[in-house]
Amino acid sequence: MRTIDDFTRPLEYVSPMDGLLGSIFRDWVEREVMPYRRRFDEDYRDHRLIHPPFKKLLGEYGLQRMIFPEDLGGWGMGRSNYMCTAAFRMFEEIARADTGMALAFGALFWPFLFIALEPHENRRLLEEFAPMFCETTEAVFAALCMTEPQGGSDIENIEIVKGSTIRTTAVLDGDEWVINGHKLWPSNTGGLAKLMAVVCTTNPGSDDPRDIAVIYVTSDTPGVTQGPPYEKAGMAADMNSDVWFENVRVPSWYRACGPGDDAKYFGEIMSTGNMGIIAWISGAMMNIYERLTEFVNRKKFRGLPLKENDAVAGVLADFAAHIEAIRIVGYQCARMCDRHDLYGPLWDPGLVAKTRAQRYLAMDRFIEVTGRVMNLMECFGADRDWDVEKHWRDLKILQLVEGSKQLCQIETARWFYECTTL
Amino acid sequence: MNDLELFPYPKNRLQKTDLDLAASLQDLVQKEIVDKRLELKEDYQGLLRPNLDKLLVEVGLQRMFWPEDLGGEEHNGPEAAYTVAAALEQVGRADTGLAYLAAHNLALQAALAMRENLDREACARFAPLFCDGRGPMIVSFILPVFGEDEKAPAWRGKSFQVKARSASGGWVLEGKGIRPTCSGADATLFGAWCAVEGEEAPAFILVPGDAPGLSRGPEFKKTGLAASRNADLDLSGVEVPAENCLFRGDLEYRRLLSWFYLGITATTVGGLLAAYQILKEWGDNRVIKGTGNIFKENPLTGALMGEIAQDISMSRLLAYDLAGMLADPSSFGDAGSDMVYTSALMIVHQVLATAERALHRTMELMASAGYAKEWQLERYWRDLKTVQCYVGSHELAKHDFSRWFYGARTL
Numbered sequence: 001m002r003t004i005d006d007f008t009r010p011l012e013y014v015s016p017m018d019g020l021l022g023s024i025f026r027d028w029v030e031r032e033v034m035p036y037r038r039r040f041d042e043d044y045r046d047h048r049l050i051h052p053p054f055k056k057l058l059g060e061y062g063l064q065r066m067i068f069p070e071d072l073g074g075w076g077m078g079r080s081n082y083m084c085t086a087a088f089r090m091f092e093e094i095a096r097a098d099t100g101m102a103l104a105f106g107a108l109f110w111p112f113l114f115i116a117l118e119p120h121e122n123r124r125l126l127e128e129f130a131p132m133f134c135e136t137t138e139a140v141f142a143a144l145c146m147t148e149p150q151g152g153s154d155i156e157n158i159e160i161v162k163g164s165t166i167r168t169t170a171v172l173d174g175d176e177w178v179i180n181g182h183k184l185w186p187s188n189t190g191g192l193a194k195l196m197a198v199v200c201t202t203n204p205g206s207d208d209p210r211d212i213a214v215i216y217v218t219s220d221t222p223g224v225t226q227g228p229p230y231e232k233a234g235m236a237a238d239m240n241s242d243v244w245f246e247n248v249r250v251p252s253w254y255r256a257c258g259p260g261d262d263a264k265y266f267g268e269i270m271s272t273g274n275m276g277i278i279a280w281i282s283g284a285m286m287n288i289y290e291r292l293t294e295f296v297n298r299k300k301f302r303g304l305p306l307k308e309n310d311a312v313a314g315v316l317a318d319f320a321a322h323i324e325a326i327r328i329v330g331y332q333c334a335r336m337c338d339r340h341d342l343y344g345p346l347w348d349p350g351l352v353a354k355t356r357a358q359r360y361l362a363m364d365r366f367i368e369v370t371g372r373v374m375n376l377m378e379c380f381g382a383d384r385d386w387d388v389e390k391h392w393r394d395l396k397i398l399q400l401v402e403g404s405k406q407l408c409q410i411e412t413a414r415w416f417y418e419c420t421t422l
Numbered sequence: 423m424n425d426l427e428l429f430p431y432p433k434n435r436l437q438k439t440d441l442d443l444a445a446s447l448q449d450l451v452q453k454e455i456v457d458k459r460l461e462l463k464e465d466y467q468g469l470l471r472p473n474l475d476k477l478l479v480e481v482g483l484q485r486m487f488w489p490e491d492l493g494g495e496e497h498n499g500p501e502a503a504y505t506v507a508a509a510l511e512q513v514g515r516a517d518t519g520l521a522y523l524a525a526h527n528l529a530l531q532a533a534l535a536m537r538e539n540l541d542r543e544a545c546a547r548f549a550p551l552f553c554d555g556r557g558p559m560i561v562s563f564i565l566p567v568f569g570e571d572e573k574a575p576a577w578r579g580k581s582f583q584v585k586a587r588s589a590s591g592g593w594v595l596e597g598k599g600i601r602p603t604c605s606g607a608d609a610t611l612f613g614a615w616c617a618v619e620g621e622e623a624p625a626f627i628l629v630p631g632d633a634p635g636l637s638r639g640p641e642f643k644k645t646g647l648a649a650s651r652n653a654d655l656d657l658s659g660v661e662v663p664a665e666n667c668l669f670r671g672d673l674e675y676r677r678l679l680s681w682f683y684l685g686i687t688a689t690t691v692g693g694l695l696a697a698y699q700i701l702k703e704w705g706d707n708r709v710i711k712g713t714g715n716i717f718k719e720n721p722l723t724g725a726l727m728g729e730i731a732q733d734i735s736m737s738r739l740l741a742y743d744l745a746g747m748l749a750d751p752s753s754f755g756d757a758g759s760d761m762v763y764t765s766a767l768m769i770v771h772q773v774l775a776t777a778e779r780a781l782h783r784t785m786e787l788m789a790s791a792g793y794a795k796e797w798q799l800e801r802y803w804r805d806l807k808t809v810q811c812y813v814g815s816h817e818l819a820k821h822d823f824s825r826w827f828y829g830a831r832t833l
Contacts, residue, residue, distance in 0.1 A: 233800040299568035382811040384643035404789040
């Protein structure tokens with residue numbers, strides 16, 4: 001009997017840890033997530049069901065440590081050349097059960113990309129924050145605070161806007177930054193985040209990238225307020241809220257990389273985010289394949305399993321073909337993010353544009369074929385117990401994370417066609 | 423100009439009473455549903471159920487077709503198709519789920535009380551349930567689905583969910599794990615297309631929601647349509663009088679479905695019009711900071727908004743085209759004829775697929791506001807996808823199209 005493991009995984013690309021990570025995550029998903037996930041939607045506010053599996057994965061298994069250097073108690077993946085291919089496998093396995101969990105897991109590491117990757121590792125900040133994540137068996141979450149009320153995803157459009165729309169300000173007062181502003185939508189907020197990386201401007205209205213500052217703030221710092229979680233169409237495990245910063249004071253050395261470099265390395269968030277989204281699509285499709293296979297074997301049409309009808313088989317084939325293609329594109333994307341010697345640095349605008357293109361293509365294809373699968377399943381396609389509709393809802397949200405589809409299109413066109421006014 | 427009037431429809435073919443009904447429904451749903459949505463969201467007890475009562479009982483949608491002497495409005499000529507379209511797009515704009523429930527109710531009325539095919543006896547039996555003002559008649563259908571028993575009797579390849587046998591002047595009905603089209607948890611009347619033991623012709627039989635032997639499972643969770651509290655059913659030796667069988671033929675069954683698809687098409691257009699209004703507010707006020715453009719003035723987003731408006735406009739025209747076909751049997755044939763039924767099926771699938779695309783794109787344009795419950799858009803996206811699933815597989819519906827257009831015999 002065919003399984004999800006019969007889909008092609010490009011073996012030339014996989015990380016040395018792929019098999020081990022795959023089995024750990026598969027086992028965790030089956031035992032800790034699958035039995036509960038159909039009740040996650042109603043758990044969006046409290047995470048009573050969602051938090052225990054995170055505690056096991058992040059705290060007890062120690063996955064929250066993986067990006068930190070080994071000498072600080074981490075696994076040293078930030079210094080490896082397989083961080084993204086390894087992450088692809090982990091993301092895919094989690095997303096098979098729940099894309100919201102996969103996003104929350106991935107977003108936990110975004111704030112650390114600025115300080116944990118070569119060649120811009122910030123040792124002092126790593127030493128400062130590593131104990132929070134590496135010396136506990138509790139799940140600890142971090143958040144990257146980007147989006148603002150007035151600009152939506154404009155901040156993510158950093159190449160053209162160059163930070164000029166950022167309203168969250170950071171003013172140097174002696175040896176402290178004073179931060180004021182209002183952020184929307186960061187993953188892992190709503191009270192979850194213990195540490196935040198906040199995208200600020202040191203000179204409001206400026207389009208000089210040197211005025212973009214990424215500054216770390218622990219959530220217990222006076223003046224930080226996380227609002228209640230938003231209610232969304234899905235993705236309950238990805239908790240989001242408003243976050244307010246009112247005269248928040250942190251040491252001056254809490255800035256990630258410094259003038260110019262904070263903006264430059266922001267591209268790493270986009271590249272890895274795009275890679276992650278393809279992995280989450282791939283994982284969700286694996287689970288849809290599993291549930292769809294059960295459906296078309298169990299359900300009958302004209303006295304035969306549904307899958308034996310030629311017209312139905314056409315839809316099934318399209319779905320399988322898309323899994324094959326999306327997974328291969330995803331691994332290629334991860335490889336491009338890992339191998340700077342072959343594909344250039346992770347923050348390079350060309351890499352950002354290419355991963356944007358791969359991501360939005362994969363997502364468009366997912367939405368189309370999964371919509372057809374739901375329709376094929378008729379009334380059962382909208383049924384929570386068959387799981388497909390959950391993935392359909394969750395991934396639509398994922399399509400719009402880190403900027404809308406149109407932003408992806410603009411960035412892709414801008415790079416490939418050298419557009420100058422978009 | 424009322425922004426809903428931007429999307430053309432054959433206003434000249436609607437009667438003044440249709441336009442008045444649409445206008446009063448527009449006001450009513452705005453006040454009672456749209457304006458309260460942010461506070462009440464999709465709360466069934468607080469928002470949806472009270473408005474189901476208002477629409478079906480107070481406004482009187484559930485009395486529309488029945489003869490006057492039985493308490494109805496006797497608006498039961500084929501031109502009522504326009505009334506159904508005009509009413510349900512207004513209700514659908516406020517809440518797709520409520521309109522979906524009303525579509526069931528109106529389709530059953532059309533099947534029973536349409537002037538040309540009026541079944542006087544059946545009307546006399548069932549009209550009081552709809553016209554006595556006691557409460558809303560929540561009508562649900564039990565139609566063939568993909569079953570799990572390969573030997574189960576089937577209609578066009580799908581398994582009947584209910585088996586009926588004639589016994590002592592009535593019918594005895596059996597079925598397990600039945601998935602109705604809506605409201606399994608609280609429907610007051612089910613219309614089941616049943617396989618009949620020992621006979622080839624199926625039977626459409628009405629089953630009261632309180633019939634002994636009918637048991638309801640727990641309400642299950644689904645993508646959308648909060649107004650439809652659905653649950654699976656078991657029928658165990660349910661006995662109903664012989665008169666509860668409304669018809670035995672495919673023609674009458676297709677007639678019911680044609681009217682049902684009209685209701686769903688209009689419901690879908692209503693959802694699209696709601697999405698238009700939400701996106702318009704967004705496009706009028708949102709500024710793209712990088713360029714300083716108002717959202718609708720950006721060439722890319724403006725073009726996409728234009729495409730969405732095109733989709734809505736074409737869908738509305740198709741809905742009224744279908745109403746026009748049902749309203750004029752002398753030109754197009756009976757609502758149950760192959761041509762009208764096939765057209766209705768094509769139109770409902772076309773409009774639902776168009777709606778899916780338009781809602782996806784509207785969400786994309788609104789980004790996080792598209793999926794945040796606060797902005798109210800995502801519920802239409804979930805609702806209309808759920809409706810599409812319940813209407814059935816487009817892939818297999820194409821076989822119906824091929825049967826009509828190419829004379830395919832074995833599909």
